[in-house]
Amino acid sequence: MGSYEGDVIIGMLDTGIWPESASFRDEGFGPPPAKWKGICQTENNFTCNNKIIGARFYDTDNLADPLRDTKSPRDTLGHGSHTASTAAGRAVENASYYGIASGVARGGVPNARLAVYKVCWGGGCSPADILAAFDDAIADGVDILSISLGSEMPAAYNKEPVAIGSFHAMKNGILTSCSAGNKGPYRRQISNYAPWALTVAASTIDRSFVTKVVLGNGQTILGTSLNNFHLDGTSFPLVYSGDAANITSAMSPDIAGICFPGTLSTLKTRGAVVLCNILSDSSGAFSAEAVGLIMASPFDEIAFAFPVPAVVISYDDRLKLIDYIRTTEYPTATILSTETTTDVMAPTVVSFSSRGPNPISPDILKPDVTAPGSNILAAWSPRGLSSVWVFDDRQVDYYIISGTSMSCPHVTGAASYIKAAHPTWSPAAIKSALMTTATIMDPRKNEDAEFAYGSGHINPLKAVDPGLVFDASEADYVDFLCKQGYNTTHLRMITGDSSVCPSNEPGKAWDLNYPSFGLSLLDGEPVQASYLRTVTNFGSPNSTYHSNITMPPSFAVxxxxxxxTFSEVGEKKSFKVIITGSPIVQVPVISGAIEWTDGNHVVRTPIAVFNNKPYVFAPLDDYPEKKNSHPFQGSTIYHQNGIFDAIKF
Incomplete structure (x- = not known):
C-alpha cells in the first residue's frame, strides 16, 4: 500500500505547518504526482519539498496576531503541524514531550503528500478564507481534505462555510474529514454535520498519563498531567488555597480557592505545594511562588502540561486532600514525575467530544465515526506554546494535546489509505467503508451511544475491503437539500451551479443513501418510518448477503x-427498511443495527430512534456572515488576565 500512498495528496486547512519538522522530511520521495497543479508561497522563509508539495495562506479579515503569527504558511501556533503529522507524518524515532510518551511518531499514511492551506490565525478563522482555500485545494488537485475547525453555532447549510466548501469538494470527488467539535458532553452541540462530509468524534487510546501526589502520611493520590519536573521525592508544605487568601488585597477564601494571580498570600504559599479548587494555567502558582500545584477538574481523560510541577485530580480527591490538611498539624506533599500506564477501558468517547443529534437534519445520524483524540503526541511548532501558560518560553518539537482536532486527522489518514487502494471510489464510498466496518463501541461506557460514537471506532484495515458500500452522488445530496426545504435560490448558494429544486414541498431525509438510520420523533409521535437504501458490491463477484437485525423488542424492523445476491463487482441492489413501534416519550436514544454478511464481510449500519425538538435556525436566504469560526485547538488555551478565558479541547 505504501507505494500507492505517494499518489495521494492530503489538503490540510489549519494553522499552517512547520516544514523543518522531521515529520515532514522528504528523503526517498520522488516529484509530486502529475495531477498536482498547486503552488508554494514562500514568504518569510517558508519552503516546500516533495513531502509538503504545496502551501498557501489567507487572511482576508486580518485575524493574524502580530505577536504570534507569521504572514506565511508557516505554523506558529502548533495546531496545524500536529494535525498534518497525525494524518501523514513520516516515522520519527524517539519522539516525546520531554521524555513522556517516548517512541516512534508517525502519521496514518506516512508516504502521502501534504498540501497546506493556512486559514486559521491567533484571532480565529475567516469563513471567506475557508471558502477560498476549498476552491484552491480543489483546483490544486488534492484527494482528501482535513478540517479540524468548525463554527461555534449551528447554521443552515447555505450559511455554513465548511458545509459549502465540502459540498464543492464532494462534487469534485474529494472527501472532507471534519472534527465533530469539543462541546461535550452536552447533546446537539455537534459541528460539521453536513451529510456529504465525514464527522469525527474523539475517543481515548490505551495509553494514559498518571501523575502521583504522595502525602506526608504515605497516602498516594492519582492524578493526570504531563509533568516532566523532578522534585526527587522531597516533601513540601501542603497549603489549601482557600486558607491562603491575600487579605491585604481584600481577597476572600472563595476567591483564593480559584488561585487567580494576586489572590494568594505569598507568605503562606512560598515554597509550598498549593491545592486549588479548579483547573487553571498555573499563573497563580507563579505569582504565589509555590513549588508545585494541585488542581481539581472533571477533565480526567486529558493530560495538560504546565511550566511547574503540577497535577490535575478529581473533585472527590480534592476533598480528601482538604480533610488531610485540616486534620494534620504539618501537612506535606510531593508531586512525582508522570508515568505512562495502560488504560484498560479504552476506547471510550471522551467527555469533551461533541454529541449529536444533528442540529439541522436530525434524521442524519452524526457523528459518523470516532477515532483517537485524547493525549495524542505529534509534531509541533517550536514557536507554539509548550504548556498551558502563555508565557512559558520553552520550545518543543513534539507536543501532546487532545481534541476532535486530533481525531479528525486520524480519519483523514484512514480515508487516504482507502483512497490509495481504491483511487476511483467516490467520497461517499470511502465514507461508507469507514462507517460500516467500524468497531462497535460499548454503550455501557458511552451512555450517549450513537450520539457519542456514531457507527463506532474506525478500523482502517477492514475498511479497505468493506464488501458493500452505500454510494451517493451530487444529485442525491441535491434531492436531500430540496426535501429539507431549500428552494432553488438557497440550493445554488451551496452547489454554486444551476441546480434546481423541482418542488418546494419538504420531505424526509430517510431516502438519502446514508450508511446509518436516524429516526427523530416528537414526544408521543408514532414510530413509523420507511427508508430506501442501495448498496454496491465491491466484495466477491458471486456473493449472497443475509441481513441480521438487532433492536429492542418494543420495535419491529x-x-x-x-x-x-450479487453476480459481479459493481452490481447494485436496493432494499427497504421499515421501523414501527409504540410512541416514545422523553427517550434520549434507542439503539439498534442491521448487519449484512456473506460469511466473509460484515456490513453494519446503526439505527438510532430518539425524541428530539426541532432546532430553529436563522433564515436560509442570508449568505455566510463575516464572523470568525474558531479552530478546535486541542488543549491550547486562550488566555485573558493569566487565567483560562476559554478552553477549546
Whole structure:
C-alpha cells in the first residue's frame, strides 16, 4: 500500500505547518504526482519539498496576531503541524514531550503528500478564507481534505462555510474529514454535520498519563498531567488555597480557592505545594511562588502540561486532600514525575467530544465515526506554546494535546489509505467503508451511544475491503437539500451551479443513501418510518448477503428483501427498511443495527430512534456572515488576565 500512498495528496486547512519538522522530511520521495497543479508561497522563509508539495495562506479579515503569527504558511501556533503529522507524518524515532510518551511518531499514511492551506490565525478563522482555500485545494488537485475547525453555532447549510466548501469538494470527488467539535458532553452541540462530509468524534487510546501526589502520611493520590519536573521525592508544605487568601488585597477564601494571580498570600504559599479548587494555567502558582500545584477538574481523560510541577485530580480527591490538611498539624506533599500506564477501558468517547443529534437534519445520524483524540503526541511548532501558560518560553518539537482536532486527522489518514487502494471510489464510498466496518463501541461506557460514537471506532484495515458500500452522488445530496426545504435560490448558494429544486414541498431525509438510520420523533409521535437504501458490491463477484437485525423488542424492523445476491463487482441492489413501534416519550436514544454478511464481510449500519425538538435556525436566504469560526485547538488555551478565558479541547 505504501507505494500507492505517494499518489495521494492530503489538503490540510489549519494553522499552517512547520516544514523543518522531521515529520515532514522528504528523503526517498520522488516529484509530486502529475495531477498536482498547486503552488508554494514562500514568504518569510517558508519552503516546500516533495513531502509538503504545496502551501498557501489567507487572511482576508486580518485575524493574524502580530505577536504570534507569521504572514506565511508557516505554523506558529502548533495546531496545524500536529494535525498534518497525525494524518501523514513520516516515522520519527524517539519522539516525546520531554521524555513522556517516548517512541516512534508517525502519521496514518506516512508516504502521502501534504498540501497546506493556512486559514486559521491567533484571532480565529475567516469563513471567506475557508471558502477560498476549498476552491484552491480543489483546483490544486488534492484527494482528501482535513478540517479540524468548525463554527461555534449551528447554521443552515447555505450559511455554513465548511458545509459549502465540502459540498464543492464532494462534487469534485474529494472527501472532507471534519472534527465533530469539543462541546461535550452536552447533546446537539455537534459541528460539521453536513451529510456529504465525514464527522469525527474523539475517543481515548490505551495509553494514559498518571501523575502521583504522595502525602506526608504515605497516602498516594492519582492524578493526570504531563509533568516532566523532578522534585526527587522531597516533601513540601501542603497549603489549601482557600486558607491562603491575600487579605491585604481584600481577597476572600472563595476567591483564593480559584488561585487567580494576586489572590494568594505569598507568605503562606512560598515554597509550598498549593491545592486549588479548579483547573487553571498555573499563573497563580507563579505569582504565589509555590513549588508545585494541585488542581481539581472533571477533565480526567486529558493530560495538560504546565511550566511547574503540577497535577490535575478529581473533585472527590480534592476533598480528601482538604480533610488531610485540616486534620494534620504539618501537612506535606510531593508531586512525582508522570508515568505512562495502560488504560484498560479504552476506547471510550471522551467527555469533551461533541454529541449529536444533528442540529439541522436530525434524521442524519452524526457523528459518523470516532477515532483517537485524547493525549495524542505529534509534531509541533517550536514557536507554539509548550504548556498551558502563555508565557512559558520553552520550545518543543513534539507536543501532546487532545481534541476532535486530533481525531479528525486520524480519519483523514484512514480515508487516504482507502483512497490509495481504491483511487476511483467516490467520497461517499470511502465514507461508507469507514462507517460500516467500524468497531462497535460499548454503550455501557458511552451512555450517549450513537450520539457519542456514531457507527463506532474506525478500523482502517477492514475498511479497505468493506464488501458493500452505500454510494451517493451530487444529485442525491441535491434531492436531500430540496426535501429539507431549500428552494432553488438557497440550493445554488451551496452547489454554486444551476441546480434546481423541482418542488418546494419538504420531505424526509430517510431516502438519502446514508450508511446509518436516524429516526427523530416528537414526544408521543408514532414510530413509523420507511427508508430506501442501495448498496454496491465491491466484495466477491458471486456473493449472497443475509441481513441480521438487532433492536429492542418494543420495535419491529423489517428489511425487504432480507437477502441480497450479487453476480459481479459493481452490481447494485436496493432494499427497504421499515421501523414501527409504540410512541416514545422523553427517550434520549434507542439503539439498534442491521448487519449484512456473506460469511466473509460484515456490513453494519446503526439505527438510532430518539425524541428530539426541532432546532430553529436563522433564515436560509442570508449568505455566510463575516464572523470568525474558531479552530478546535486541542488543549491550547486562550488566555485573558493569566487565567483560562476559554478552553477549546
Amino acid at each position: 423489517l428489511v425487504e428483501p432480507p437477502v441480497l
